[in-house]
Amino acid sequence: MKKKATYFSTLVGVIMFFGLWQLMALIVHRPILPSPVIVVPLFLAGMTGDLGLHFLASAGRVLAAVVLATLFAAPLGLALGQMPKLDRIFGPLIAIIYPIPKIIFLPVIYVLMGISDFSKITLIAIIIFFQILVVVRDEASSLKKELILSVKSLGAGRRALFKYVYLPASIPAVLTALRISVGTAVAVLFIAEQSLTSYGLGYYIVVETYQVLLYPEMYTGIMGMGLLGVLLYFAIYSIELKVSKHMFVE
Numbered sequence: 001m002k003k004k005a006t007y008f009s010t011l012v013g014v015i016m017f018f019g020l021w022q023l024m025a026l027i028v029h030r031p032i033l034p035s036p037v038i039v040v041p042l043f044l045a046g047m048t049g050d051l052g053l054h055f056l057a058s059a060g061r062v063l064a065a066v067v068l069a070t071l072f073a074a075p076l077g078l079a080l081g082q083m084p085k086l087d088r089i090f091g092p093l094i095a096i097i098y099p100i101p102k103i104i105f106l107p108v109i110y111v112l113m114g115i116s117d118f119s120k121i122t123l124i125a126i127i128i129f130f131q132i133l134v135v136v137r138d139e140a141s142s143l144k145k146e147l148i149l150s151v152k153s154l155g156a157g158r159r160a161l162f163k164y165v166y167l168p169a170s171i172p173a174v175l176t177a178l179r180i181s182v183g184t185a186v187a188v189l190f191i192a193e194q195s196l197t198s199y200g201l202g203y204y205i206v207v208e209t210y211q212v213l214l215y216p217e218m219y220t221g222i223m224g225m226g227l228l229g230v231l232l233y234f235a236i237y238s239i240e241l242k243v244s245k246h247m248f249v250e
Contacts (some may be wrong), residue, residue, distance in 0.1 A: 010234075034216045043220040050204075055224045057199040061117060062185055062232065065124035066178060072125075073132035074174050078166050080133075081140020098134060102127045103188055110196075120192040124185050131181040132174055139173035140166065175240040179233060186229040201225045 018036050025035040047055065080087040106123055113119040193202025201224050209218035 031215050034219060038216050039219040039223065042216055043223045046217070046220050047224070051220055051224055054199055054201050054204040054221070055228065058189055058193065058201040058225070059228055061121050061193075061200070062124060062189055062228065065121045065128060065185065068121065069125040069128035069132060070174060070178070073129045074136055074170055077133045077136025077173075078140050078170055081137040081142075082166070084141075087137065087141070094130070094134065098130050102130075103191055106192060115196045117197075120189070120197075123192055124188055127188055128178065128181050128185055131184075132177040135177040135180075136170050136173045139169055171243055172240065175236055175243065179236045179240065182229055182232045182236065186225060186232070190225060201228065 018040075021036045025033050043051070046052065080090060102123065105126070109119050109123050113122060189200070190202040190205070193200035194206045195203070197203050201221050205218055205221035205225065209215070209221055
């Protein structure tokens with residue numbers, strides 16, 4: 001029921017969004033804000049052409065960043081959550097770095113790693129890394145000691161604890177952190193792609209359309225960036241629902 005309600009509310013939100021867009025286009029009545037009646041057909045046509053290639057480039061960067069961040073952040077978060085001494089050492093450093101807007105490190109990353117896809121992926125991964133790290137650490141540290149001791153009393157070793165206690169507790173936390181950080185990741189991607197690249201939605205929006213006053217085409221790029229964020233959000237949300245359902249059945 002919750003899933004159906006989400007799909008229905010999404011449809012209602014889309015209808016409201018395009019309705020508001022159309023209303024604003026009529027009020028402004030300037031080329032800077034074209035009607036969705038003009039933009040949507042351009043978007044659909046563009047997704048099978050050049051715009052689609054920009055979309056795939058951006059999607060590849062975000063997905064690579066998600067995988068990279070998860071592989072490093074989830075195990076470290078589990079370790080910090082279950083090892084208070086280790087958390088006391090690194091906790092203050094995480095508390096200082098976590099609230100800093102990571103986009104400010106973009107020039108530093110470019111200098112150290114060069115201007116490449118990997119440097120852009122690294123920047124996005126750093127942002128997602130801290131989101132996952134903090135959430136997983138807090139989730140792991142909140143596990144009841146009685147639960148861990150009861151599993152140990154059954155003869156469970158480190159591998160069994162990881163499989164039956166830590167991993168089931170960390171997966172929902174990782175998915176929640178990813179779902180929360182999707183919007184930030186796409187926003188940073190937009191900034192990172194604005195220059196020094198030849199493909200990506202950020203480059204398409206700023207360089208190929210905005211700077212040459214192709215406003216309808218610019219909005220197709222904005223729609224592509226929005227679609228990327230929505231697809232990532234609901235993909236993670238769907239996995240989260242399946243994991244929750246599986247754990248409930250178990």
